[in-house]
Structures are given as structure tokens and as C-alpha cells.
Amino acid sequence: MTTPSRVTIKDVAARAGVSKGAVSLAFNRKPGVSDATRDRIFEAARQLGWEPNPTARSLAGRRVDAVGLAICRPARLLGLEPFYMEFVSGVESVLTEHACSLLLRLVRTVEEEVGLQDSWWRGKHVSGSILVDFRADDPRAAAVRRLGIPVVAVGHPSLTGGLTSVWTDDASAVTEAVRYLAALGHVRIARVGGTAALGHTAIRTAAFDAAARALGLTGASQVATDFSGDVGARATRSLLAAPAADRPTAIVYDNDIMAVAGLSVAAEMGLSVPGDVSLLAWDDSQLCRLTHPTLSAMSHDVHGFGAEVARTLFGVITGDGGAGSHAVPTPVLTPRGSTAPPR
Amino acid sequence: MTTPSRVTIKDVAARAGVSKGAVSLAFNRKPGVSDATRDRIFEAARQLGWEPNPTARSLAGRRVDAVGLAICRPARLLGLEPFYMEFVSGVESVLTEHACSLLLRLVRTVEEEVGLQDSWWRGKHVSGSILVDFRADDPRAAAVRRLGIPVVAVGHPSLTGGLTSVWTDDASAVTEAVRYLAALGHVRIARVGGTAALGHTAIRTAAFDAAARALGLTGASQVATDFSGDVGARATRSLLAAPAADRPTAIVYDNDIMAVAGLSVAAEMGLSVPGDVSLLAWDDSQLCRLTHPTLSAMSHDVHGFGAEVARTLFGVITGDGGAGSHAVPTPVLTPRGSTAPPR
DNA sequence: AATAAGGACTTTACCGGTTTAGTAACGGCT
């Protein structure tokens, strides 16, 4: 455990025969150092293998090289939600270009998240944060505004309290999903939704209602879940257990996992997909192409979504551009093998 | 964007009528402050809503409240790999108890990771790191030892160069998988493996070979993939396209995703599972219970694995205990609907 | 020739804590 003789700016300065200040100027590409000296400094730094200590740098008031993301969902559930990992990997792909890391933390409540963001920011651990999973009356918008933290909120502008936001048009997507199924001839359409407390779930629920009413679909129904495959399976089972005359002939799911679960419930109950019941997934991770039949889905580029969020955050942090709300492309219906006209 | 008047240790000291030093002592529960004063200090801090600035703290030489994890796999692939997100969520669950965050970064090469770990450590951004995905002649063990970074390596002791490690006994698990299939009567068993460059893939490959030879299975064969569903599907397709007499009657996959993909390939080729071909998945995420038929799998508690890794890391960081190598329970065969005797 | 204007650095003052050395006050002991 021999501490490898930490080399600091002072060593570099000594070796290059200049002051600390000169080294700092050189390394931050600021004017005030001649080319010759700059070269000498860089050479000295290279020889000693020095690079500025980020902690000291951020204490002294510079930007930090990490952004925060707190996720408020049960740890065990997250593990299987393809959305998040794909979202995170999209975020990472942009951060990496900026030599920036992601500070990730699971929290239990939004209140806990507020405290965390506060301490991350005041402790200069992050130069900005990504806020996800907005719910009704979310305290985070007010909190981060009060603290002055640069953030980008993931969610519809109506939920994110005026913060710079990036969002997908869930309402339009739900409407398209319902219209598509109705166009195939389905009348009894069900929706297996996500966690009721989440704002975007509420938006989808309202949109589903509106679309069903507009199309005069009498047998439309919705249930809420927690996004897990188990609960999704249970919901599907109870929907499909109804007498054939009442049973939905099409089900829309709020994520892929539940759709996969629904597929196997149908199989287990001896119902054919899409013959007896059509299934429509959401997010369209790779999973949808790996089942049999393949799953029709509302498809969007989650990786790209994450990347866009990260790009927007950099805009907010540097102060140039980025304010306002940015819609990313609306999920588009991708018909595959799990949807067809009802029998 | 009104900066909310950062409150520092000086303010607390002033308010409590003591010096900065006293506040520091009080907050670090060190002797040298009377109970009465300590209470006054805490009260002052509470009123001002102060808590020590971690950056300043770590500059001044204290421990940091984050641990690092760099993952070296293509971003798009990670998105769907249930293993990682579940592993990470297990790690998080323990970190959270210690009010510690995870610094996550995707890297392209191990060399890049070495540089990153170096800069994280020297910059006091992390108090330790988790190292995953060891490959042959991995440079990381030597590097972190040279730098004196507290780490826990995830992988078999033969791969992790003497670092404190946590590992699952892949060899035994593979052997059990092969024995199980052989016991069912299978002779032509194939394995769709992961990325060949990874150490644990090599271990499984060797173990598969050994087990097949030991059992005198003449038709055993293996292919390498990149862990993605697409490539897994392609591998399955080419295995099953062989004439019936050569075609494997059982396939072991190195993760869940590829097994799910394999299941749908079988269906698409008109082969019944487990009638014509048995499939065995690996990791056993929730996914395996969501397919039809459900997937038999080598099952282990990935979440708990991550948690154990985090606990071990804390042991290494604090210096008490933790050295050596810790095996977590070997994946255990969980038969479900996708395996049966060959026809 | 006197003066202003830059350029190239150096000095010095922080950033917000921790930590060490130093001091004053108090109690116990001989």
C-alpha cells in the first residue's frame, strides 16, 4: 500500500521552473503564458505523470466532471426494467465524450432525492442532474430551482414545473396505439398500465380514456401495476379470465416486460396470440424481437432518448441554449406478430 | 439562479460562538469538545441547515462517499443485459445503507479503465472500486495494486491476480448443467457462450469441454457470441439448421437474453421446446419465468451477488477483514418447462 | 523622452474543510 508519492501542481511548477499559477494557466489554456513556457510545463507534467486533481479543482470553484441521477424505484424492480439500463447507457454514451461520469443512486422517496440533490450540489459533487419519474405535485422542481441546480427533467412539461425538460409525447402514442387496435376491429381493449403515482402513467391513462371514448369503444378498461412482470402477468390473467364475451381482444402494456409476461399468460391459458388476443408492448427493447410471436410495440429509441437528455443537460450547465422543453420523437407503432384483427 | 448563500463551517462556528476547529471536532465525534458545546454546535448546524462539504473534506484528506464501477462493454448491449442492472441494483442497495453513491462509467478498453481508475483515485473521487469482466492477462490487477486502490474484483481468483475477489463457481455450474442434460439422456449438447475474450467465458468453455469429455458426449459443441439476443438467435438458428441426426437436442446459454432468443428461434423453425430441443438459460432473471414454456436456468441471486461485492469492498476500504477470495453460492439448476428428455 | 499598453509571470488570497501545535483553566497530589 505504498502511496505513490502524490505529485501535485507544485512539483510540476518546480520542475518547469515556474510558479503554480503559471501551470494552472497553461493547463486551462488561458492567455498569459508563452508558447515556449507552456510547452515546458506540459513536458514537465508529462514526465511526472501529473494531471490536475479534480477535487481541488472543484473546491476552488471550477466545474465538476460528474452529473447526478437518482432513481426512485425499488432496487429489485429496476434490475429487469430494460428501459432504465438502456436510458442510462444512452446518457453514458454522451457523458463519455465529455469525460464525464454518472453519479447514480437509488432512493426510496422523492424527499430523499431532494436531500440528495441538495447535498450533491452543495458538495460540488455534480455539475448538474437528471430528474426522472415525475409525479403529481412533485417537490423537486421547486427544490432544484431554489437551490439553483442545473437540471434537465425527463417528463411532460405539465409535470416538470417549468424546468428544462425532455419528453416523449405519451398521449399521442397511446392514442395511436388505441386507434391502431380499433382500426384492426378491436372493441374491447385493455391497458395494463404502470405505477399509478407516476405522472406519465397518469397522462397515458387519461389519453387512453379519451381515445377510447372518442372512438366509442365501450369495452375499454385499464389497470395499474408496478411495471413488474409478475404483477403484469397477474393483471393479464385476471383480464383474460373473464367470460369470452367480456374478455378483451387486445391489451396494451406500459412496458416490454409486462407484455412478455402477458404473452406467456395467454399461452398458458391456451389462448393464441394474436388469434384470440392481440398484445401491444411499449418501449420496444430488443426483447420484443426475441419472443414468439414477436411483439408489436410502441417503439422509440430509448438509448437516443438518454443521449438527448445528456446533451440537453450539458446545454443547461454551460448556459448556452437548452432552456425550454424538447420533445423527442413520439413512439411509433411497430406492428409485428402479436397483433391482428380479432376473430 | 440566486445562489442560496452557501453556508459553511465558518457560519456554524460563528453562530455557536466557537472556532472552525471545534465544529470539525464535534462533527467527527472526536474528543476535545464538551457535551454542552457539542450540543450548541449541532443546534447551530441544524438551524443553518449545514452539513460538511464532502469535496473540501476529501481534499483535506478524509474518506470519500463514492465507489467506482467502470464497465467495458458496448453501451447498446448493456441496455438489455439483465445481469448488469440487477448487479448494480444489488450494489446500490448496500451502498445506500452507507450513504454512498456509485460512480458509473462505460469505457471502451481496459486500458481506458486503468486510466480512469487512476484518475478517480488520485482525484479522491472514490474511496474504492469494483472491477468486473476480467480477461486473460488483465492489466488492471497490477495497476490497482501499484496505485494502492482498494478494490474488489469480480471473478475467479485465477483471473483476478490475487486481488480480493468475489466470484461464482462457473466451472461447477457448467458441469452441473451438462450433467443434468446428460442425465436426461441428451448426447448432442451445445453451448452458446458469451464473449470469448472474457475470463469467465473461458472458464465455462473449458469446464463444458471437460464435462462433455468426462461423460463421453460425442456431439458436444460450443460457439461464442457477444451476449446479445441477436447473435444468440443467429447462433441458435445455425445450430438447429443442421440435419436432425446432427442437430443438438439441448442447448445451454450463457445468459437469459440469448435463451429467450433461442426459444423464439425454435418456435419459428417449428421445433417444439422441450420436445425437439431443450433449452437452459443462465442467470435466471425474472425473464425466465415470463416465457412460455418457462425457461429452465442456472439460477443465482445476482442482486445478492452485487450486495456481497459491495459489502466486501467496504471491508477492504476500512481495512478490517475482506481480504482473500469469497465465493458466493454456485448457481443452482432450476428446472422449468424448457428442459426434458430428448425424443 | 516620457508615457501608455500589453505580455508573461509571480504573489497572494481564497475554496471549506481537517489536523496539529499551542494555550488557558481546572483539579488532584505531594
Place this chain on the structure above:
DNA sequence: AGCCGTTACTAAACCGGTAAAGTCCTTATT
């Protein structure tokens, strides 16, 4: 009374940088 050992604090140095305010020297301007 004198000496020692604690205890409770304070003052100041330090961590490794950044940034504002000098200093000195050269060159252009009037």
C-alpha cells in the same frame, strides 16, 4: 504553594488547485 496531567478550545498550517491583483519588462504612441 508548586507541579503535573487533563480537558476544552483556539490559531494556524495544510490539502491542491483557481483567480484576482500585482510586478517587471518590452514595445508602440505622442
